[in-house]
Amino acid sequence: METLSSLADGFAIALTFQNILLALLGCFLGTLMGALPGLGPSNGVAILIPLAFTLGLGATPSLILLTSVYYGAMYGGRISSILLNIPGDEPAMMTCLDGYPMAQKGRAGEALSLSGVASFVGAFFATWGLIFLAPQLVKIALLFGPAEYFALFTLAFATLGGVASSNQAKTAFAAALGIGLATVGVDTQTGVPRFTFGEVHLYDGIDFLVAIVGLFALSEVFIFLEHRHGEADASKKKVTIGRLMPSYALLKSCTPTMLRTSFLGFIAGVLPGAGASLGSFISYTMEKKLVDKEGTFGTGDPRGVAAPEAGNNAAAGGALVPMLALGVPGSGTTAVLLAVLLALNITPGPLLFTQQPDVVWGLIAALFIANFMLLAMNIPMIGLFTRVLLVPPRILMPIVAMVSFVGIYGISGSSFDLLVMIGFGVMGWILRKLDVPLVPIILGTLLGNSMENNLRRAITIDNGNWWTLVDSPLSITLWSLAIIGFVLPIIFGKVLKARMKHMAKDEEGATID
């Protein structure tokens, strides 16, 4: 009950004219940022930090503005995933899998509004989760040592086979490629530069944002260039929005999915370092394993849209838990928010809730307000956001290319990153021709480093004893899940293959990734 009265105080702080206006502004800018390919939540927040500071805002208003941007970008990421098959940000990757096929079937409007609702559900429950879990967090986080993290990452990769591919070997190859790319840069466990060729730009490793934009956006442009004499000018690729409101039956059929994945996504978000990408990824995979009896996931199943969106928005809320309670960011974006807190003279950590309750509860109340605003904005106004993206390819593709270049250069200010991005674009183009899925590459690049570091930490701590990896009940559980997730598809391989053949007939190669 004490929690609820604190929350009421928080609403009193958040419900001032200025703060509501800031939340509205943040939601709108955030959705736009999220919708534009390549500009994810981290960049959205990072770009708007100067705005908050030049407006001379105090701690709570600044945080309200920036967390609204954060939530808004999590909503916005799905728009370009569904309409263009280009994830607006990395957690929206999984939304492409079913969102884009839905759009191709003329159900883009339904996909957008359904994912809007799913985002709302995910974020709503995650915010409640944040309220009740944040104070309890220290104990949960402390169960995860390096060995447990390694098992968790293994679980993520072991279940990859079921996600994106029609061919397990190609998925494994793509994941290995991604993990390989993650080894570029200075190795934190020995301080030795690996595969940097004396190039100082590579010391920090490959920025996965650059990799994502190259692999997804630029390769799309290359494919367009290749086919420009054929279908490009014809309106074949044009997507019809269709009806905007999802039917009651559709919502009802997706409700269990949304609730389950909100929970899963929240848990994934709370784990430091895992973040929203893992949230949407695990949500999609689990849901696919759980309810995909007819093998419709990947071909435009509405549940395949609801699952990752509820999952990644729940993870976004979950990631705030360790950030506020421990000062340990749960994702890239919360790392940026953490930096904002520090710049505002607020030290997150166990004491924040007792010493500066107005900041914490004002922020949490603002999250609720922003979430309702975003729902309101994303259902009726979705037409406005989509119009930005619904232009014919011959106009859109140059814009995609331009935004990719300007966006990446704007973030890093380095022409070297542009070269890396072009390299990834060419690689993505070739891999698409070979029918190799791109999602595992990004996941490998994203998680590979943490996975390797945790393995080596665990082994070093236990003086080279590999059995330390299975030394706690938690890690044994995670390992068992990973083995089941990996072995099951092999046992049921025949059934799956038949299903895959069926799927492959229905869709074109490009939609798989």
Add this chain to the structure above:
Amino acid sequence: MAFKSTRLLLAAAFLGASAFGVSAADFKPENPECIAPANPGGGWDFTCRQVGKSLQDAKLLDKTMQVVNLAGGGGGVAFAEVVNKRGGDNDLIVAASAATATRLAQGAYPGNTMDQVRWIATIGADYGVIAVAADSPVNTLPELLEQIKSDPTSVSVAGGSAVGGWDHLKVLIAANAFGIDDVRSVKYIAFDGGGEAVTQLLAGSVQAFTGDVSEAKGFVDSGDIKVIAVLSPDRLPGDFADFPTAVEQGVDAIGANWRGFYAPGDMSDDAYNAWVSKIADLYATDAWKGVMAANGLAPLDLQGEEFEQFVSGSVNQIQTISKEIGIIK
């Protein structure tokens, strides 16, 4: 004659001083710019933004200092940019810290050395701490080091920097001072940032933590960790006055993560002196004392020539210890 020459000298000194004073006051950066060699957030970004804001508040700058984030290579990208492309820029300063000196010493900025730029001044320091979990049986630094000496495999030390990074070196400096000859035997586990390292200390995965005062502050206040040594020459003021220094426990180790600025190597003397005196004036204000207190920065006041020597001294120390642990040859 003697009298005359003295007078001449005095006059010359006076003239020189006034010329210096005038030119330093005369130089006004047209577009003051500060490069933070990392992404927004973090120490270097804070150094640029906070100093830029405070300089303007204190009327030491009449224009807003623009902050440019130029991340990459642990500061190497920015260093190379300043050396190669902006060597004569009088309006530019770059945020630096002990990490900059560490990487320069280890040759982690390929082809760059510390004398390619001019070192301006420090704005404070974040002293190192060595801590253990609140329920650890270890209570003093010598106890911990004795344990490492007798059985190095029994103690894992966690820190937020890479192997060979500043957090690692601080433990090694302490181990060295205690008389552990083979510092390579000290088991150091690198985490992504001090927060993660402390979390693993609380989880019991590791036995000790090496980091900075500012990283440890929140966990000390909440009673989760026990600071067994602060690596400062004297006890720190304020909340940290209760914690013993390593020196008073007989381990002669000092580790200051200083924060400050360097400027392009071909910056004019006028501009250099102006920047040095601006930072010095800022350091002397009460407003800056407040900023330091709020952000856990301890006093460290070095400017111009003095700062240049300090950096050069710490580069040498880091080179020596890095050779011992085999990071560089």
